[in-house]
Amino acid sequence: MLRLRREHRIGPLRLAVRCRIAASTAHRILVRNGQPPLAALDRATGEPVRRYERARPGELVHIDVKKLGRIPDGGGHRVLGRAAGSPNKDRRNGAGYAYLHTALDDHTRLAYTEDLPDETAPTCAAFLTRATAWFASLGITVERVLTDNAWAYTKHTWSQTCRDLDIQPRWTRPWRPQTNGKVERFHRTLLEEWAYQKPYTSDRQRQEAFTDWLHWYNYHRPHTGISGQTPASRVTNLSGQHT
Incomplete structure (x- = not known):
């Protein structure tokens, strides 16, 4: 399941269908293995998005x-x-x-x-x-x-x-x-x-x-x-x- 997640970047519902397990089980496996939500990942690389904030008003x-x-x-x-x-x-x-x-x-x-x-x-x-x-x-x-x-x-x-x-x-x-x-x-x-x-x-x-x-x-x-x-x-x- 983790390999499918890495290669296809799909969520627990779709993973559950492919692996023939409950969606709740897929979710628990992802959480247990430290997999962040898809929304927190870069679409191109699959890497976690780095959140940033500029230090002062007007900088960006x-x-x-x-x-x-x-x-x-x-x-x-x-x-x-x-x-x-x-x-x-x-x-x-x-x-x-x-x-x-x-x-x-x-x-x-x-x-x-x-x-x-x-x-x-x-x-x-x-x-x-x-x-x-x-x-x-x-x-x-x-x-x-x-x-x-x-x-x-x-x-x-x-x-x-x-x-x-x-x-x-x-x-x-x-x-x-x-x-x-x-x-x-x-x-x-x-x-x-x-x-x-x-x-x-x-x-x-x-x-x-x-x-x-x-x-x-x-x-x-x-x-x-x-x-x-x-x-x-x-x-x-x-x-x-x-x-």
């Missing part, structure tokens, strides 16, 4: 884009039901997409997000300029940014903007998406706690709820990744925690 900022379907007036399938809401799945002729650009500080987990119409190189570069200014308003100087290898982040526009802002650009290695996992995890939280938190009746209604949610995330929500602290509490002399 993760940037990513989350594509999210817009809600037509009257609501989508969460309000109307799947049958009635199915025409809205045609994004070309329907409500279209929102592109949620996020810059997340590695040390504090402070997040800056904008809803933008696309993810082209000029849009991404302009977002970086505004995000850098936002962090600066909080006393944080952005030193490095980490992105994936999407087209917009490999163009001259992005590199030149980084030079103009005195920021060092970094890119994730191929097949290593977990290196930008903090901002990807933020986007999952954003979907669960804001975008899909309730059945909004319009895209405008959902957007109006976003400002309050993001403020709550930054200033009031205990973050499990930083021992229950709030992101804002990790920035020296940052006001707003109690507003």
Whole structure:
């Protein structure tokens, strides 16, 4: 069973089927032999992922884009039901997409997000300029940014903007998406706690709820990744925690 785990990187349920044992037994064998959960392993190498945290705010900022379907007036399938809401799945002729650009500080987990119409190189570069200014308003100087290898982040526009802002650009290695996992995890939280938190009746209604949610995330929500602290509490002399 352990050989199957190493070679195929499959979990206890699939191992149990192949070995003709109970899933609970497979799980106990894995635990007894010190096998970590698959989520804690590098997809490419099977080695445990090394968790890290930068020592100070601004040392590294993760940037990513989350594509999210817009809600037509009257609501989508969460309000109307799947049958009635199915025409809205045609994004070309329907409500279209929102592109949620996020810059997340590695040390504090402070997040800056904008809803933008696309993810082209000029849009991404302009977002970086505004995000850098936002962090600066909080006393944080952005030193490095980490992105994936999407087209917009490999163009001259992005590199030149980084030079103009005195920021060092970094890119994730191929097949290593977990290196930008903090901002990807933020986007999952954003979907669960804001975008899909309730059945909004319009895209405008959902957007109006976003400002309050993001403020709550930054200033009031205990973050499990930083021992229950709030992101804002990790920035020296940052006001707003109690507003």
